[in-house]
Amino acid sequence: xxxxxxxxxxxxxxxxxxxxxxxxxxxxxxxxxxxxxxxxxxxxxxxxxxxxxxxxxxxxxxxxxxxxxxxxxxxxxxxxxxxxxxxxxxxxxxxxxxxxxxxxxxxxxxxxxxxxxxxxxxxxxxxxxxxxxxxx
Ligand code: TYD
Numbered sequence: 001x002x003x004x005x006x007x008x009x010x011x012x013x014x015x016x017x018x019x020x021x022x023x024x025x026x027x028x029x030x031x032x033x034x035x036x037x038x039x040x041x042x043x044x045x046x047x048x049x050x051x052x053x054x055x056x057x058x059x060x061x062x063x064x065x066x067x068x069x070x071x072x073x074x075x076x077x078x079x080x081x082x083x084x085x086x087x088x089x090x091x092x093x094x095x096x097x098x099x100x101x102x103x104x105x106x107x108x109x110x111x112x113x114x115x116x117x118x119x120x121x122x123x124x125x126x127x128x129x130x131x132x133x134x135x136x
């Protein structure tokens with residue numbers, strides 16, 4: 001399967017009116033999995049590279065609910081760079097893709113939804129180990 005079939009940009013529904021904006025993301029509807037976990041990253045800056053791992057079982061949706069950041073994903077052959085720059089934009093990433101998050105704006109709050117509870121043993125944090133696993 002090519003890289004572009006393994007991630008997806010999601011445009012969430014916006015229920016804005018004169019009072020402001022409201023974005024809806026429901027598990028198994030707007031989000032392509034049942035949400036088991038959320039976490040969010042803030043206080044990172046443009047010198048920081050986060051992520052630098054692949055996950056054996058976790059799928060994620062990343063949303064910059066404030067500010068901006070970039071995400072680089074690769075399957076070891078192809079690479080894609082996605083700018084997260086709108087609160088109503090989500091990036092779905094399937095399992096077993098290597099990912100880096102970087103160029104965080106000072107006001108960046110990166111919300112992450114996952115289909116799993118946290119389990120450090122499903123993280124692959126060595127790129128060569130990742131390449132060896134996907135070539136099996
Ligand atoms: P880490 O995986 O390094 O974050 P990132 O993907 O942004 O680079 O996680 C940072 C710390 O937070 C690490 O000690 C593990 C812990 N952590 C949890 O306890 N639960 C979680 O769901 C996540 C994502 C991280």
